[in-house]
Amino acid sequence: MGRRKRRRKIRLRPRRRLPKIFQCPRCGETSVSVLIDRRKGVARVVCSSCGLEAEFEYNPYLAEVDYYSKFLDAYEEGRIGVEESGEGEKEGEEAEQDEG
Numbered sequence: 001m002g003r004r005k006r007r008r009k010i011r012l013r014p015r016r017r018l019p020k021i022f023q024c025p026r027c028g029e030t031s032v033s034v035l036i037d038r039r040k041g042v043a044r045v046v047c048s049s050c051g052l053e054a055e056f057e058y059n060p061y062l063a064e065v066d067y068y069s070k071f072l073d074a075y076e077e078g079r080i081g082v083e084e085s086g087e088g089e090k091e092g093e094e095a096e097q098d099e100g
């Protein structure tokens with residue numbers, strides 16, 4: 001009767017703050033991060049690749065992924081976007097001249 005207690009290593013992940021990066025609906029890069037500012041009461045979802053960005057009201061019951069899904073909805077509805085430069089570029093800058 002040799003019952004041996006087997007020690008089992010239970011590894012709890014000490015790092016709870018894993019980077020939460022999501023895929024961008026616009027550029028397809030996995031570079032969307034959720035920045036929560038509790039002091040301001042806002043949650044910002046930003047793609048560091050193409051600059052797509054949205055801001056939502058901070059809700060303590062929501063997780064990062066929830067803001068991300070809001071972000072996707074907002075993008076699909078066309079509520080958010082990025083200013084694209086290239087098309088319709090301004091031409092003919094007026095140079096200011098000092099008279100004197």
Ligand SMILES: [Zn+2]
Pocket residue numbers: 024025026027028029047048049050051052
């Ligand atoms: Zn993007």
